[in-house]
Amino acid sequence: MSRNESDESRWDRTYSGRPKDYPQPDPTLVSVDHLLPTQGRALDLACGVGGNALWLAARGLKVDAWDISGVALTQLTAAARTKGLEINTRKVDLNQTLPAAGAWDLIVVNRFLDRSLAGPISAALTEGGILFYQTFTRERVVPGGPGNPDFLLRPNELLTLFPTLHVLLFHDEAAVGDTSRGLRNQSCLVGCRMSLSS
Ligand SMILES: C[S@@+](CC[C@H](N)C(=O)[O-])C[C@H]1O[C@@H](n2cnc3c(N)ncnc32)[C@H](O)[C@@H]1O
Numbered sequence: 001m002s003r004n005e006s007d008e009s010r011w012d013r014t015y016s017g018r019p020k021d022y023p024q025p026d027p028t029l030v031s032v033d034h035l036l037p038t039q040g041r042a043l044d045l046a047c048g049v050g051g052n053a054l055w056l057a058a059r060g061l062k063v064d065a066w067d068i069s070g071v072a073l074t075q076l077t078a079a080a081r082t083k084g085l086e087i088n089t090r091k092v093d094l095n096q097t098l099p100a101a102g103a104w105d106l107i108v109v110n111r112f113l114d115r116s117l118a119g120p121i122s123a124a125l126t127e128g129g130i131l132f133y134q135t136f137t138r139e140r141v142v143p144g145g146p147g148n149p150d151f152l153l154r155p156n157e158l159l160t161l162f163p164t165l166h167v168l169l170f171h172d173e174a175a176v177g178d179t180s181r182g183l184r185n186q187s188c189l190v191g192c193r194m195s196l197s198s
Contacts, residue, residue, distance in 0.1 A: 008093070011069035015049065022079055023051035026110050028134055028171075028188050030055070035168055035190055036130060037061065040105030043124070046094065046112035050076035050087065053108075057085040061106065066092040066099075099124035108132045111186075113151050118161040125193040131165060133158055134188035137172065141179040145186075158189040165191030 029052055042061040044053035049072050053065040057080065065087050067073055073089040080087045098120040099107070105126050113135045125131060136145035138152040146152060156172055169190040171183045 008068050008070075011067075012071040015069055015071040015075060018049065018075070020075070022082070023049040023054055023076065025051045025055035026134065028183060028186075029108065029110065029132055032132065032169060032190050033059075036132070037105045040126075041103065042106040042108065043099060043104040045099070045107060045109045045117075045121070047076065047089075048072050048111075050079065050089075052110055053087050054079055054083065054085060056106070056108070057087055058083065062086075062088075064088045064090065064104070066090045066094070066097075068093050102126055105129045106132070110134050111136065111145075113153065115161060122162055122164050122193065125165075127193060127195040129193045130168075131162065131189070131191045131193075133162070133191075134186055136185060137174070137187050139174045139185075141175050141184045153187050156187075158187050162189060162191050164193070165189075166194050167191050 038060050040061060042056045042063045044050060044063060044065045047053050047065040047067045050065050053063045053076065057063045065076060070091050073091055076087060077089055094114060094117060101123045103124055106129060107121055107125060121131065136152050138149060138154060155174065159170060167189060172187040173182045173184060
């Protein structure tokens, strides 16, 4: 079995055992609502059951939601139907399929890291398009997240992965200060692809 076939079946198994509640958006994404477009096309990459995709569709965006797990996408489709939302789901192995250049006004990546996708993700934004990227860091203040360091961000790494974007917001709070507050265990970058003339 190839590595990605095993990824697919592992994630399918994870989602098969998940409680069938309505998927919720990530609180950090909701907190940057004012930076996000309210119309146009959005892509939720490695969307899982699509709490973020559903929230974006309810805000008026045309949403594409890609994931390797067919089980997760089936659950997302069912949730969208209950709310009368339209989400264009696509079963994709991101090791084999890249997002098209200049196609999305907003790309959301939450709790997924494949460093080789950083360039294609930046290029997949329209001019003025927004990237929301949040995922787990090597520095943790509580247990959780992937064990494999390949899937964990180094300090400030999101800044180096997306050097062509104008940074609107960046969090990497590590273990500084009162660790019972703030965004811990994860780093977040919201960036904008500026127009070529600016
Ligand atoms: C930790 S989950 C995050 C899901 C969602 N973004 C969220 O925050 O709830 C990681 C997701 O990445 C997906 N994934 C893993 N490898 C993938 C690949 N090669 N291509 C596409 N999706 C993949 C998994 O199926 C899983 O849904």
